[in-house]
Amino acid sequence: MTPTVASFPAARLRRTRSTPAIRDLVRENSLGSSDLIWPVFVRDGSGIEEPIPSMPGVVRRSVDKIAEAAVEAQALGIPAICLFPYTDAGLKTEDCAEAWNPDNLTNQAVRAIKAAAPDIAVMTDVALDPYNINGHDGFVVNGEIVNDATVEALVKMTLAQAEAGADIIGPSDMMDGRISAMRNALEQAGHSNVMILSYSAKYASGYYGPFRDAVGASGALNGDKKTYQMDPANSDEAIRLVQRDLSEGADMVMIKPGIAYLDICHRIKSTFGAPTCAYQVSGEYAMIQAAAQNGWIxxxxxxxxxxxxxxxxxxxxxxxxxxxxxxxxxxx
Structure with a gap:
């Protein structure tokens, strides 16, 4: 697009900013409740809403409180809620078997939400870190995060969540080949309408710290995630990853983190035109909240x-x- 603008004073570009009504008329983008997905943290117990100190205003909820939150979200016009479990340390193992337990916290919460707020879409997280004694998204063998064995485990996790009633599967693990494996397994199990929102461009970022506190993974993590999450210096790689995931059957794609990666969001949407989401992650949220609470913004x-x-x-x-x-x- 090549803009055509008359010379001053024929063109006074402030005219279209002169009143609220005119600004509303010419506004290029809009934000609505229907644009939002609400990430929530689920823990064991009953009647619990436990504050997370590093995320002011965010709590871990027991399953019954998650269902209440879903009812609120549905009433507000929020179309989807995304579940992240705070797993008891005693359930974290090297084989991560709790990840595909039909009665784990995530699957209990999916069923509770579907009973309480049937019109809201339920999104789940697929990665092993909440269940892994090593804190990694995949199995650790001799210090290496192995790919193919992890994908097999993620498929079992995906099927357990689909059986519980999840509408959207959100693989955040960044293993190679997992979208194809998940899509094939879902089709074969009769879950052809379950969607995959792939974390296709997930960066090895410092913005995730409060989230790891929220799910209890901070102390467990041994090393870093740089061998499977993306290098923050890379942009073209994100295009390759999104292209691969779409070709393997992803319905939507995700960029994570958000604000620091808006260039990636724009490139991906412009290149593919596929449904594109971004995650305003815990560190971004916490920075805004901290500055606001101090009166700085x-x-x-x-x-x-x-x-x-x-x-x-x-x-x-x-x-x-x-x-x-x-x-x-x-x-x-």
Whole structure:
């Protein structure tokens, strides 16, 4: 597009910024409740809402409270809720068998949400780190995170979540070949309508710290995740990864983290035109909250501005811990 602009004073570009009504009329992008996916943390117990210190305003919820949260989200017009388990340390093992236990926390929460709020889509996380005594997304053998054996385990995890009623499978592990394996397994098991939202471009980022606290993985992690998550210096690699995942059967793709990777969001949406999501991760959320609580920024304004940036970059969906707060504001 080549803009055509008359010379001043025929062109006064401030005219279209002169009043709220005119600004609304010419606004290029909009943010609505339907753009949001709400990530929530599930723990054992009953009647529990446990604050997470590094994520002000975010809590771990027992399954019954997760169901209540889903009812709230559905009423606010949020189309999807995403589950992340806080697994008891005694259930974390090297073989990660709790990951595909039909009665693990995630699968209990899926069923509870479906019973309480049937119109909301339930997204699940597929990676071994919440269940792995080593804190990694895959099996660790002689210090190496092995790929193919991990994919076999992720397929079992995927099928258990689909059987529980999950609508969207979210593989966040970054193993090679897992999308094809999951899609084939879902088709063969009769779950052809279960969607895959692949974390196709997930970077080895420092922004994940509070999340690891939230799921209890910080102390367990041995080493780093740089052999399977992406190098933050790379952009073309993200294009190759997205192309591969789409060709293997992913319905939607994810970029993670968010604000620092808006260039990747824009490239992917412009290149493929596929449904594209981004995750405003825990570190991004925590920074906004901390600055707002210290009075350094207007938290509400920056929250909305940060989410509009995702829309401007071309994202169709945004995973954000701000989801219910934003929805309440937009619905006023």
């Amino acid at each position: 207007d938290g509400e304004q920056v929250m909305l501005e940060s989410l509009m940036a995702f829309k401007r970059a071309g994202c169709d969906g945004i995973l954000t811990y701000f989801a219910p707060e934003v929805a309440r504001l937009l619905n006023r």
